[in-house]
Amino acid sequence: MQMIQEDRDEMAFSEIFDFFAPKINAYFIQNRIKSESSEELTQEVLSTVWLKSNLYDSKKSALSTWIFTIARNKKVDFFRKNSKINFKEEDIREFLYQDREVDLIEENEAKKQIEIINNELDEEQKIMIKMNFFENKSHKKIADELEIPLGTVKSRIRHILTKMQRYLR
């Protein structure tokens, strides 16, 4: 990333592209965006990575987190633009996800925290986090896919949230 920031190194960018493009594209498709739009959005995300590379600060966050937040913001934008809801001129999406300067976690601390949380959660709980918060599937959909009752999904997700609370501070 440093090579992109300092030398505008296109080869370095192509490596980031090769690794992340299929994963970002999959993220949009998992979030129920059709493939022609998902590719457009993937392009927008990686163009942002290239053009705004100076905004990335490795001390503040992992590259994957930075790229995830860009992709998420594009998703939010996309759904707002395509929703039936009429937005007034004073559209609020502009400033919803701005950089928060205060109290960002140092990367080392963040890594440690993720490691602890990863150790605490079992495979099924990790899958549920992914389905619920990354793919944004409804509890009903998760229940269908994992073939467990809806009530069980709800109580397990509540359990995960309670469990994570202990490690989030």
Place this chain on the structure above:
Amino acid sequence: MNGTVVKNQLIFDFASGILGPAKSLFASTYLQINSNASRISTTFENILGENLINNENIHPKNLKYTDCINSNSENTKSITNAKDPVTSFFGNLDNLDWKQVYKGFKEYTATIDDKDELKLIKMDPGVSVPLHSHGGKEYILVLEGSFCDEYGDYSKGDIQINDQKIKHTPIASKDTGCVCLSITEKDVIFFGKYGSFLNLFTFIKSFFKPK
């Protein structure tokens, strides 16, 4: 579900990007003025970033890295708004057309197209709200000053989430009063042939809520 879990749920949903506009504005303000909430959100974004690294690959069919380098910058407009979300959305709070509900208690309802209602509430020092409960879930975030009720003290950056079961008597701080941002999940609205009649009934009923 305890209050902390509901707060985390709000933060996680915000980090996932699935909140409607009213709750998004509410949550982004919360993260802005509450450093603990901001840290939790960052941690959760890191977890979602990990999910991205480990995500499966679906290769884009018509996309090369050069397309990204040569793309025009129109789609990558950056967010340069440095003001806090509340000021950006509402402008200067002193200039708002506040509606006085009763003496010492004013509110301003945002015009925002969402199923949730977004409001600003201003209470003069020492003013209290009569004992009440709530139709839907209510989220309150303190922006300035503080208030207290039977459950505790709430100052800038603190959030209180109330559901139907909670009855309380909030009192604004004697020294500072308070300004809060609130979200109310709207009551059920009836549609169809008898809809208007049922809505009128709910409206009238709302004056006779259990005291």
